[in-house]
Amino acid sequence: MVKLIVGVLGLQGDFREHLWALQKLRVEAIVVKTVEDLKRVKGLIIPGGESTTIGRLARLTGIADELKKRAMEGMPVYGTCAGMILLAKRIANYPDQYSFGLMDITVERNAYGRQVESFEVDLDIKAIGDKFKAIFIRAPKIVECGEKVEILAKYDGSPVLVQQENLLAGSFHPELGTDLRVHEYFLRMVGVKYAGVY
Amino acid sequence: MEKGTWTVKTGFADMFKGGVIMDVTTAEQAKIAEEAGAVAVMALERVPADIRKAGGVARMASISKIKEIMQAVSIPVMAKVRIGHIAEARILEALGVDFIDESEVLTPADDRFHINKHEFKVPFVCGARDLGEALRRIAEGAAMIRTKGEAGTGNVVEAVKHMRKVMDDIRKVTTMLDDELVAYAKEIGAPVELVREVKRLGRLPVVNFAAGGVATPADAALMMMLGADGVFVGSGIFKSKDPAKMARSIVMAVTYWNDPEMLLKVSEDIGEPMPGLEVEELEVRMQERGW
Numbered sequence A: 001m002v003k004l005i006v007g008v009l010g011l012q013g014d015f016r017e018h019l020w021a022l023q024k025l026r027v028e029a030i031v032v033k034t035v036e037d038l039k040r041v042k043g044l045i046i047p048g049g050e051s052t053t054i055g056r057l058a059r060l061t062g063i064a065d066e067l068k069k070r071a072m073e074g075m076p077v078y079g080t081c082a083g084m085i086l087l088a089k090r091i092a093n094y095p096d097q098y099s100f101g102l103m104d105i106t107v108e109r110n111a112y113g114r115q116v117e118s119f120e121v122d123l124d125i126k127a128i129g130d131k132f133k134a135i136f137i138r139a140p141k142i143v144e145c146g147e148k149v150e151i152l153a154k155y156d157g158s159p160v161l162v163q164q165e166n167l168l169a170g171s172f173h174p175e176l177g178t179d180l181r182v183h184e185y186f187l188r189m190v191g192v193k194y195a196g197v198y
Numbered sequence B: 001m002e003k004g005t006w007t008v009k010t011g012f013a014d015m016f017k018g019g020v021i022m023d024v025t026t027a028e029q030a031k032i033a034e035e036a037g038a039v040a041v042m043a044l045e046r047v048p049a050d051i052r053k054a055g056g057v058a059r060m061a062s063i064s065k066i067k068e069i070m071q072a073v074s075i076p077v078m079a080k081v082r083i084g085h086i087a088e089a090r091i092l093e094a095l096g097v098d099f100i101d102e103s104e105v106l107t108p109a110d111d112r113f114h115i116n117k118h119e120f121k122v123p124f125v126c127g128a129r130d131l132g133e134a135l136r137r138i139a140e141g142a143a144m145i146r147t148k149g150e151a152g153t154g155n156v157v158e159a160v161k162h163m164r165k166v167m168d169d170i171r172k173v174t175t176m177l178d179d180e181l182v183a184y185a186k187e188i189g190a191p192v193e194l195v196r197e198v199k200r201l202g203r204l205p206v207v208n209f210a211a212g213g214v215a216t217p218a219d220a221a222l223m224m225m226l227g228a229d230g231v232f233v234g235s236g237i238f239k240s241k242d243p244a245k246m247a248r249s250i251v252m253a254v255t256y257w258n259d260p261e262m263l264l265k266v267s268e269d270i271g272e273p274m275p276g277l278e279v280e281e282l283e284v285r286m287q288e289r290g291w
Helices: A015-024 A035-040 A051-061 A063-072 A082-087 A181-190 B006-015 B027-036 B048-054 B063-072 B086-095 B131-139 B157-175 B178-188 B192-201 B217-225 B243-255 B260-267
Strands: A006-009 A029-032 A043-046 A077-080 A088-091 A103-108 A119-125 A129-136 A141-145 A150-155 A158-164 A167-170 B020-024 B040-043 B077-082 B099-103 B124-128 B144-147 B207-209 B231-233
Touching: A006 A015, A006 A035, A015 A029, A015 A043, A015 A181, A029 A035, A035 A063, A043 A082, A043 A181, A051 A063, A051 A082, A051 B243, A077 A082, A082 A088, A082 A103, A082 A167, A103 A158, A103 A167, A119 A150, A119 A158, A119 B006, A129 A150, A129 A181, A129 B006, A141 A158, A167 A181, B006 B207, B020 B027, B020 B243, B027 B040, B027 B063, B027 B243, B040 B063, B063 B077, B063 B086, B077 B086, B086 B099, B124 B131, B131 B144, B131 B157, B131 B178, B131 B192, B144 B157, B157 B178, B157 B192, B157 B217, B178 B192, B217 B231, B217 B243, B217 B260, B231 B243, B243 B260
Parallel strands: A006 A029, A006 A043, A043 A077, A077 A167, A088 A103, B020 B040, B020 B231, B040 B077, B077 B099, B099 B124, B124 B144, B144 B207
Antiparallel strands: A103 A141, A119 A129, A150 A158, A158 A167
8 A cells, every 4th residue: 555655845945844844743754856756745745935946946847747737636735835826826916927826816925025024923723723823934915715715714814824625825834833733734634644743 | 923033034044945045236137046046136236256356345235236136036135234234234124135144255344243133123144164153143143054165266165164164063062962062162152052952953053055155056066965955156156157057057956966867967068167266375265254
């Protein structure tokens, strides 16, 4: 039987923090840098970083096409910050920028401001619980959601964590904190057994 | 809701990892860098190679220059201030640059004190040649460290020396007995709490990039092999024959540093790199600024 391996896209960004979060939950996880790596995983996290850089490298390596195909076949994918921009169908302020175009959402890059405006805040998240410390860094804002998109959390009137069937996307960075509830939620989507934090 | 916290500052630096930060002097160069896959650009009046040539006092870039670059790209924009120049830093923070480099590449403004970077909302990166210097900068509030190397030379030897020294010092700390940490902290002139944290983590508590002399994809991959989290490239890109191509290749080399086949592929047909300088023959050694 094929093991349920979870991958973290490791082209650029804070992929190691996601990997450490998965390791803390005692899940078998690998960094995905090639199409071959991607074929081994049952679920994928796209980390924060620079969406332009990650998008460019994903296209160059062929990962983009394989990722889109797998996601459309139902592979769970979770995008944080830059990862969310890459999942979105529409980028309001940079309409020509490349994205995988998988989720029926419109995002606006850096809509919460430049780095001096970056912040942390406690969120109540549906199906996860309250007081989740969310870290927003030059974060993108979700400005529009299609009918199939479920809003799991809002901040200041805008959605900040959304799900569309097998796809999950958030403006903030749970991997930078110690609370692993969003990662646990994603692992339930993948169908992977995880242990508590040790 | 809290802004400018340590988590927000160091977390931002985490987003640069596995990436290349490029020096640019015009909006046009900034666009080339963004297009090539840079994770951020450093807005400068002159790249280090030209600062070296021009001589005189090197200061923060003009506001109009930085503004022009900020308007040209959507990726983060960094800018340099002179060591200890609190006023230049306040000006850049008010302008809204995403990261400040308190840099030895510019002429120092204060010969004793670095900026107290905890007082700022904007995060700072500082240069270091060994663990003691890195931890002193972190104690002052630097959210990111880069090795100094010798900027503007296109000669990677000093960057290698500094990265090896930092990594070697870290390894030493991780195998040290707790009893020895206070004496070691004193020896390297670092706060003992940070030395303890390095022992606990087995690495620096902040992101550590390589800088100063990186001129080819192979140079960039070498720095990643030695343990860098990413790479700053100054003169290496826009002093080469084909900057767009060189920039793209260096980005690929940083992503695939542990894949020799890929390194071979990206090292082919990159055109002429910038000319290099022997470090022994230099009149000004920028790495000796800062302490």
